[in-house]
Amino acid sequence: MHFTVLGAGAMGLRYGVLLQEAGNQVDFVDTWESNVAQMHQQGGVYVSRDHQNRHLVPIKVYTPEDYHGDPDVWVVFTKQMQLAAFLKRSAHCFNDRQVVLTCMNGMGHVEKLLQYFKPDKILAGTALVATILNGPGDVDFIGARGAGTMNLANYTEKPDEMTYRIVAELEKCQFHPNLTTNFRGTLLAKVVFNSVVNTLCTLFEITMGEYAAYPGADELSKQLINEAYDVCERDGVTMLNTRAEELASINYVSKVANPRHYPSMYQDMSHNRPTEVDYINGYLVDLGHKTHYQAKTHAFLTHLVHLAETTRQASVNATTATHAATA
Structure with a gap:
């Protein structure tokens, strides 16, 4: 082909x-x-x-x-x-x-x-x-x-x-x-996965394995998974995995498959490129608005990622200005 x-x-x-x-x-x-x-x-x-x-x-x-x-x-x-x-x-x-x-x-x-x-x-x-x-x-x-x-x-x-x-x-x-x-359920399974692992690893600049090793990781994951599933189910989506299966997937990939991997969102952040958080956590927030459900945790994380982007860019701009002034 x-x-x-x-x-x-x-x-x-x-x-x-x-x-x-x-x-x-x-x-x-x-x-x-x-x-x-x-x-x-x-x-x-x-x-x-x-x-x-x-x-x-x-x-x-x-x-x-x-x-x-x-x-x-x-x-x-x-x-x-x-x-x-x-x-x-x-x-x-x-x-x-x-x-x-x-x-x-x-x-x-x-x-x-x-x-x-x-x-x-x-x-x-x-x-x-x-x-x-x-x-x-x-x-x-x-x-x-x-x-x-x-x-x-x-x-x-x-x-x-x-x-x-x-x-x-x-x-x-x-x-x-x-x-x-199951078209929507298939796509949203990865959105939920990324809304946990990509976002949290990026904010704390850690690998997937480091996130999974935190004793409270499951509780963090469950909170984000449950909120995301509440959003999706209210919009009529039949999710590909159960909530427990989604948590198991996050743990398997983070602990076994790719524990030393930094997610793509982290790679963008570390290179001062815009992240896709609006299309992941932000998407879940917007989807919740359709059924008058407030995905507050996902909204909070979306703002945190944008805050991190803004402060990193300000630091880059300040460094560039300093180098220009001393050249």
Whole structure:
């Protein structure tokens, strides 16, 4: 099959490289010019696994304007706030035959994809797969091969032949895809997961394992899970997991699968990039407003993340001004 990955960041590179290794034709499209230029210069992307065995993997990477391919499947991995502009720049390559697969963090991306793709061509899900982008053209796959899992569902909740072909290719990559017929429940399971682990690890600058080792972690997790489930169930969502299963998933990934991993939100915060908290905890707050439910804990955490972003940026600006004054 022919896949084209929109977003050659950490997760886009991991999915694309493994799909390529499984025998598929894979192209990459990215809007980060330094990333594209670096991969052109070095002839591909440097790939490590758990900081070891760094090696160059040849790939084809383009900017949106330079790409004119016609893939069977688009694999979309961008930040939520970048997606609309990315899709607009890539739209000249979209057609009604193509399928789009996305496992982005947060919520809000499906509505943007529906502006370009028909409902029966959208396949979305979640990925419990840890990956770090060390810098332009340099990615680190965290965890042993096959350690990650993913859930996915058709927007129409009606799998077709193409769906099963895509699932088969993902299985070859050992992503262990679990195909469901519960679209919203599948996506919101990861939102709830991220609303706990990503947000708290980011605020306290700790790994997932360090969070799970805190004696009160389960109580913190339960409070956020229960509030999130109250929101979702009031909006008519049938959650993919029970509340107890969601807690068990958080503990397994944090303690066993990826204890030394810093979540993607932390990676954004540590590099002074905007986080996706509005599409995770903030999304749950907004969803609660629809049914007059106040998700107060999630609202509080959303404000804390934005406060942290603001203070970090102020520190960066002050440092920059000091350097400029002494230059």
